[in-house]
Amino acid sequence: MQYHYHKHDVIIVGAGGAGLMAALYAGKEVDTAVISKLYPTRSHTGAAQGGIGAALANLEEDHWEWHAYDTIKGADFIGDQDAIEFMCKDAPNVVFELEHMGLPFDRTPEGKISQRRFGGHTNNETKQAVMRACNSADRTGHMILQTLYQQCIKHNVNFYDEYQMLDLIIEDGEARGVVAYEIDTGELHVFHAKAIMLATGGWGRVWNITSNALTLTGDGPAIVARHGLPLEDMEFFQFHPTGLFKLGILITEAVRGEGGVLINGKGERFMPKYAPTVKELASRDVVSRAIYLEVLEGNGIDGKDYVYLDITPKTVNHYFEVDNSRLPNGELRHIDEDYVRAKLEDITDFCKTYVGVDPTKEPIPVQPTAHYAMGGIPTDNDTRVIANENKDPIPGLYAAGECACVSVHGGNRLGTNSLLDIVVFGRRGGKVMAEEVKQKDFKPIDAESAVAKVQAELDAILNNQGTETIAAIQQEMKNIMSKDVGVFRVEEGMAEAVKKLRELRERYKHIHIDDKGKRFNTNLMEAWQLGNLLDIALITAESALARKESRGAHARDDFKERDDENWMKHTMAYLDADGNVTLKYKPVVVTKYQPVKRVY
């Protein structure tokens, strides 16, 4: 077996916000390298728009405890409260650190970091929306990604760009390395390490309409699952209410934070029916279901499956008056076209480019779009990956960001908390890994066997003479998941989805590809990644089928209520080599907040 061998104390897989933050922190102290299937600045952190949540109180009263409670409530009480408290308390500090790294936040008139309203973030006393989202126009994620990458260059972090992780090397219950494929050459590389962090992002590509990049294929969690390790709360996947019609491109919640309203086909503002207090700024699961229900009742625009998001100053100023919505200084809120263009510049550009709509003058057509994985690789609060319900860590293995489940987002993530999650837990993981690898030697690995296993997986695709195609299997998977494991779910549909996904997994064994070459074989990579998506889809469907309640993003027509007595627990799903999924459960960590009915 031919392969290249590398040795680093810490290997981080994925170069989005979590991976880069971890790399900065680990890299300060120990030999650290980042493997990424993309150039780091192509990572999907760059697509995050509206802001990063932190109770800085730069414009009005706010407290990290309010942020924590909003997050717990947003999570529909299935987030782990100790982890959430840690994250929200750390938030102001980590936002200041980003500013010290040069991140160009928008500014208040006093020169402080600017903040704006976002869904689910409230003043806990008045219950009104609070300005907590620290932002840089509507490209906050872009600024975070660029800033962190710039700092990595400054601090000489090692990068292996355009290397696809194909497997983890786990021996004697300890993670000791990674096998990766150099996309340019088709050669295999073994990375021997003392600590490995997975920061591979999400898997929205399981569904038809998604805000996620083409490359978000769940590689990290799928590899972890194939090693017999559990994935947590996979049934909780967020559908963002406002994806651009047909394309699914994210239209930030900041549009609503700046005053945008949702209008149905009858010209009615419908959110007051569903969330009388905060209306459009209810949490995302609530707003997505409202849109879905409006469409079901025939209230979509022209009877179709979308509604309007209206940020035209005329409409917005009208509703500011209706709601008596005021600035902290008591003035009635008011916006004009220049303000919309300045605060939502990229959104304006997307709307013009893709649907020919100028959002300062016309409403934007939107529909829910598969957006964010609350579930993922289970970790403790120090980002250590855990192997079971007893939370026993797997030595050497860490995970952070969207691919991980700490769990700080529970059943539904609040907007701005994903950017917060990646920097808080990226930093935490970087520090913890640096400390732990200092106390530890490299353990032996059987690189030959690890490479042989991966080569066999690739050969099974390269040499396959079957008649199945990536196109057909991918499309069927997306159709199944969108129809039966989407915004609303029922028993029969999900059972059918599980059955069909099993058939698809069989068919996948007979997939053939056109490109058999070594150089830049994206055909081979896409076929391999499709295998990951199929594993993730099956685990998601099985986890969802079992949960007989409605909570957060998991909404069932046949079990409409939340059932705290039986279901206030985390799902731990184990996939075996035959494709069977075993479900176990882990208690939710409660510090001081008992579940109450969620009303916005």
Added chain:
Amino acid sequence: MQVTLKIQRFNPEKDSAPYWKEYTIEAEPTDRVLDGLLKIKLEQDGTLTMRSSCAHGICGSDAMRINGVNRLACKSLFQEVGNNVTVEPIAGLPVIKDLVVDMEPFMEHYRSVLPFFINDDPPPEKERLQSEEDRLKFEETTKCILCGCCTTSCPTFWATDAYVGPAAIVQAHRFIFDSRDQGSAQRLEILADPDGVWRCRTIFNCTNACPREIKVTEAIAEVKKEILFSKL
């Protein structure tokens, strides 16, 4: 609508030189050129190779030459580019395969301008303050996504690959005009090199190519002025 895409192909394992190949697909006028390329890859020829990720103009993966102009394939709709479309790799960088080029020379120039925040003073407990006015001075150049459309549309860069190129200057601009940064003198010295800003002949190709609508030529001019001014 029926669209014909004429694509420059090159497989280093088989071909001695690039060649053109035509594909015909059914597409909606509002489909992106990237949708068309992916459709060909999925349905007609899996060997067709390009980079892509976010598919909405934010990640910068799919810069290519479309009808002779540098653009992102995911930000170009058939209704604008027509139903006879030529697609080639961006120019001035070595082609790896089909539409994929080696970005390393581009990234090397990027790294050469100290593209990171420099301020050695101990930071305050909270944020460093910056006025809204000062913040706006470098707003434009923070939008850069390093796609390479500007640098690889520059005739000077095609002729002299030692030229640092518009993208690297844009990245330097972002810090030079940031009131919080202390590294301007070093960056200006780097860019005052014969292969720095003075190679720019204000041809404006970069500005026209930028998918983020950054006024690249103007940013370069501001850096030139700053070099002259700081030497007075």
